[in-house]
Amino acid sequence: MPALPTPSDQLLQLLPEAVVQTDAAWTITYLNPAWKTLTGHPVDEALGRSLLDFVHPDDTAALRAGMPVFRLRRADADYRWMRLQLSPTTDAEERVISRQGVLIELTEIGEQVLMDDRQRFLRLLERIDGVVWEAELGVGNTFLSPQVERLFGYAVEEWRADPGFWRAHVHPDDLPDALVIDEAAYHATHSYAYEMSYRLIAKSGQVVWVRDLCRVDVEPGRPNRMIGLMIDVTRQKHTELELLQSHNRYALATRGSNDGIWDWNLQTDVLHVSERFNEIVGLGDCGNLHDGGWHFLQQLIDPDDQERVQLAYRRHLSGDRPNFSVDFRARHGSGRLVWLNWRGVAQFENGVAVRMAGSLSDLAERGSSYDALTNLPGRPLFRDRLEHAIALHHDGASKRGDTPTQGDPTMFAVLVLDLDGFKAVNDTLGHHAGDQLLQQVARRLESCVRAIDLVARMSGDEFNVLLESVDHAGATDRAHQIAAALATPYQIGTHTVSCPASIGVVSSQAGFATTDDYLRAADAAMYRAKSQRLGVCVYSESGGAIESGTVPSST
Structure with a gap:
């Protein structure tokens, strides 16, 4: 004996509105008799077919995207505007297993109004280069615009059939942060706008960078609803990453050059x-x-x-x-x-x-070993030689108990020289003449020192001399000899020019610990020689006083 219909079944049979039920793939699983009255299609022939078979081809994407207004083909091949708001039913894992709703034919006046609204809505979606979406907790996406297939390769119904679809396709490295933001929106107590950036795995397996502009709407008595726009920013993100990599390479090169x-x-x-x-x-x-x-x-x-x-x-x-x-x-x-x-x-x-x-x-950390103009050693080599001389002297002092001995081979002196008239030569005769003058100064300096000594051009018109195996008195005498040699006029082309030097001297008796200490002391002595026109100033280790001397008259 067949089962008797339940009261609810009897009610559905008597309803003047057409009740429609489909599975997750849009296959019609239930229709009440009002279906034939409204559409002209027999119920038995429609069951088992896709609901999309009865929808105007131009409207199937909109229906799949969640738009409830569409044109439905009647049995007489005429299309009528219908409204079908489908509500999903989910299983224990919150996956959509069926949809059901009431099919209503629109009146002529309502039809035109809704049709205009619908066309404006569809035109707007077509112009947006992104996926417009709506979602609710436990339901997943209640609406997706058709661009989801173009941008990510997934059909609208494929995405909407699974409430956890979005979470399952966010890149694993980005999912934890995205879920924190998503959960906060689902459980928010007030409406607000927010934004997310993450990677989404497309159907092709390609990784797509997404910028998601979102808003959560909180209304009393209903689940929180999120509305958003997903934009493909892969090209922009790759450009940003390339710029970052370029910046990192540039920063690394800069650190490597130490500039x-x-x-x-x-x-x-x-x-x-x-x-x-x-x-x-x-x-x-x-x-x-x-x-x-x-x-x-x-x-x-x-x-x-x-x-x-x-x-x-x-x-x-x-x-x-x-x-x-x-x-x-x-x-x-x-x-x-x-x-x-x-x-x-x-x-x-x-x-x-x-x-x-x-x-x-x-320049203490960078520079060539030799100066191209004068062919003298440059600053780095001079500092290296001076550091070596300081180390030898300290080592010798520790062995002899800091007791000075006559003829100590580790004693040395540093001379800093600055030409007094160089700027005038440059200004009056030109830089070419200045270059020739620097070359002649270099040769005179070399002629005034021994083979074990070092003459270096530090920069501009500044020269340094390292005198090795020399005591305080010997260094002072040598400084006066150099001053006299440099005070002799120079022949630059057809011009005779005078360009004496101011010389600062410091000997190893000062007992300084570092290269900079010796250079500062010699530099200070040189500046005093220049400012007071003394020719030569010798730094004295006793109380830091400066001994001064005059340049012997030149011949």
């Missing part, structure tokens, strides 16, 4: 410097941006070198030089003087320099 980097906007006078730049000048905590570029640099450059530095970059800006490179003395943050090399190149627009960029180097 400071600077970028100067000449139109706004804003100077940007790297952290290494600040380290070199001893200003590690003064920031990386300086509104007055030249004012900042002017504070660093020794006053005696400012004019020379300005001349170097002005020549470049005027087009005389393709780039610029200039050595100068700078006041380190610790108070000591350091020799730096500043170099770079300008960017021109319509013949006007608008920007300059380049690097800054500490």
Whole structure:
């Protein structure tokens, strides 16, 4: 005996509205008799077929995406506007197993209004380069725009059939952070907008970078609803990663060169410097941006070198030089003087320099072994030799108990020389004459010292001499001999020029511990010789006093 229909079945049979039920794949699993009344299609013929078979081809994507208004084909082949709001039924794992709803034919007036709204909605979706979505807790996506198939390869119904579909396809490395944001939205107590960036695994297996612009709507009495727009930003993300990699490579190369980097906007006078730049000048905590570029640099450059530095970059800006490179003395943050090399190149627009960029180097840490102009050793070799001399002297002193002995071979002296008339020669006769003068000075210095001594050009018109196996008195005598030799006039082409030197001397009797200590002492003595026109000043280890001497008259 067949089972009697339940009261609910009887009610469905009597309803004037068509009740429709499908499975997760849109196959019709139940229709009440009102279906034939509304559509003209027999119920038995429609059961087992896809509901999409009865939908206008232009509307199937919208229906699959969750749009409830569409055109349905009647048995007489005429299309009528219908409304079917399908509600999903899920299993224990919250996967969609069926959909059910009531099919209603729209009136002519309502049809036109809804049709206009629907067309505007579809045109809007077509113009958005992204996936518009809506989701609810326990249901998953209640709406997805058709672009999901173009961007990610998944059909709308394939995505919507599984409430956990999105979570299952977020890249594993990004899922933990995405879930924190997602869970917060599902359990929020107030509406707000938020944004997520993550990678999504497309159907092809390709990884797609997604920027998800979202909003959670919180309404009393109903689950939280999220609305969003997923945008494919893979190309943008790859560009960002390439830029980051390029920046990292550049930063690594910069650290490897040990140079400071600077970028100067000449139109706004804003100077940007790297952290290494600040380290070199001893200003590690003064920031990386300086509104007055030249004012900042002017504070660093020794006053005696400012004019020379300005001349170097002005020549470049005027087009005389393709780039610029200039050595100068700078006041380190610790108070000591350091020799730096500043170099770079300008960017021109319509013949006007608008920007300059380049690097800054500490010449104590960088430089060639020999000076190309004078063919003398440079700063690095001089410092190495001096460090070696200091180590030998300290070692000898420890062996003899710091008791000085006559003719101690480890005794040495450092001479710092600065030409007094060099700038005048450059200004009056030109830099070519200045270069010739430096070459002649180099040869005279070499002729005044022994083979075991070292003469070096440090920078500009500054020379250093390391005298080895010499006591305090011998170093002083040698300094006066050098001063006399350099005071003799020079022949530069058809011109006879005078360019004496100011010399500072410090001997190993001072007992300093480091290279910088000796160079600072000799430099201080040289500056006193220059400022007081003494010719030679010798640093005295007793109380730090300065002994002065005069240059013997030249012949």
